[in-house]
Amino acid sequence: MKYLVMVQGTQADYEGMRGKASAHSPAWSEQELQAMYAYMGAINDDLAETGELIDGQGLAEPARTRLVARGADGKAEITDGPYGETKELLAGYWVLECASLERVTEIAERVARCPQPAGAADHPVVIRPILDGAGDICPTD
Template identity: 65%
Template sequence: MKYLVMVQGSHADYEAMSGRGPAQGPAWDKESLKAMFDFMNTLNKELVESGEMLDGQGLADPAETRLVSLDAQGRPVVTDGPYAETKEVLAGYWVLDCASLDRVTEIAARVMRCPQPAGAPAYPVVIRRIDETGPVQD
């Protein structure tokens, strides 16, 4: 079964990772960033070697976000980020092909052990099964 495993964060977390610590958490130093990237690179390598990782990416700063919606006349309305009202954003993801929900849960629990500076906020890892039923055929 295929699963989307998502890691959340906030715009403030991206600021902290660039060395500008927000009021609610510490700034990340070079050692903290290296520890996080080393952890993620090791995990990704193991998931590739096991054949479970189909894709995985960290996402850029939410300041680079663009929302596209429609106005009442159906014309596109484009709004650039960041969005102060957004408390959490998708920070990264994996698309995994795992034998069971238990296995993907085990991987998510491992993701939760990724090193970070003391006092940095922790977010749950979100697991969603990818619906592979396909389009309805006539």
């Protein structure tokens, strides 16, 4: 089965990774940032080696986000970031093909142990099965 594994973050997290501390995130040192990149890179390498990795990407900071919604008049309303420091958004993801929910949960547990500086927020790692077809939206079993 395919799964979407998501990590979340806030604008404050991205600012902290650039060395700018706030009430919501400590400043990351270059060593801490490199340790995080190395850790995530090792996960990507391992998943590619096992054949479970379909895709995985880190995403740009929330301040570079654009929302497009339908307004009351039916026309598009476009809003650019930045967003509040405490609003969590998708920071990165993997699309994985795993034999079981237990296996993808093991991977998510590994992701959750990513090194970070003391005081950094522990955001959950979210697992969502990817539906294979329209019949999967409302399964009968």
